[in-house]
Amino acid sequence: MVGLKQGSIRIRSSIAAALALALAVAAALASAAAPAEAGQGGLGITPAPPPAQPPAAGAPARQVFPVRGAHQYWDGFGAGRGHDGADVGARCGTPLVAAQTGRIRFVKYHARAGNYLVIDVKESIFDLAYMHLAEPAPVTPGQNVVAGQPVGAVGDTGNADGCHLHFELWEGAYYGGGAPIDPMPYLLSLDHERKRAKRAR
Numbered sequence: 001m002v003g004l005k006q007g008s009i010r011i012r013s014s015i016a017a018a019l020a021l022a023l024a025v026a027a028a029l030a031s032a033a034a035p036a037e038a039g040q041g042g043l044g045i046t047p048a049p050p051p052a053q054p055p056a057a058g059a060p061a062r063q064v065f066p067v068r069g070a071h072q073y074w075d076g077f078g079a080g081r082g083h084d085g086a087d088v089g090a091r092c093g094t095p096l097v098a099a100q101t102g103r104i105r106f107v108k109y110h111a112r113a114g115n116y117l118v119i120d121v122k123e124s125i126f127d128l129a130y131m132h133l134a135e136p137a138p139v140t141p142g143q144n145v146v147a148g149q150p151v152g153a154v155g156d157t158g159n160a161d162g163c164h165l166h167f168e169l170w171e172g173a174y175y176g177g178g179a180p181i182d183p184m185p186y187l188l189s190l191d192h193e194r195k196r197a198k199r200a201r
Contacts (some may be wrong), residue, residue, distance in 0.1 A: 062147045065190040069094035077182035084180040085168035091165035094154040098145040114158025116133040118174045129168035
């Protein structure tokens with residue numbers, strides 16, 4: 001009888017473990033399928049969020065999505081016209097923040113980029129560029145910024161078709177020997193973490 005009872009306990013434990021695993025997998029799939037937030041104009045996309053990408057090598061742990069408001073993803077990297085970044089559509093005036101801790105490399109105006117700034121990410125080889133800001137960024141070259149610190153607002157300055165953030169991720173120095181890489185996996189990862197944290201509150 002003791003052997004039968006122990007066997008029955010082991011079977012019930014196995015069934016409980018299998019049910020717990022099934023519930024965990026279902027929750028993960030539901031999280032990955034969560035739709036993207038609606039924004040202003042453009043075509044929204046809802047791919048499953050990839051794992052975190054650069055900037056990662058030696059970079060600070062905290063990373064935040066740069067657009068602090070409703071948004072949509074517009075043109076991506078390349079976009080058939082040598083597009084060096086990804087466009088995130090949002091209302092003009094939507095706050096922008098530093099995605100990671102670093103040092104301001106540039107705060108300038110360009111005919112195509114409009115008001116823009118570049119952040120040299122701390123303890124990494126990556127630079128982050130924000131373009132088409134509504135006004136000149138409220139930071140100065142050489143200034144240190146922390147993740148989540150305000151750095152401007154969404155605008156349509158320069159050669160911009162509608163209010164949006166043109167965001168670039170450079171491996172190496174921005175126009176100083178580096179090269180732009182696709183920022184979409186990085187942005188989607190940050191956006192996914194933002195939504196996960198919001199649901200947890």
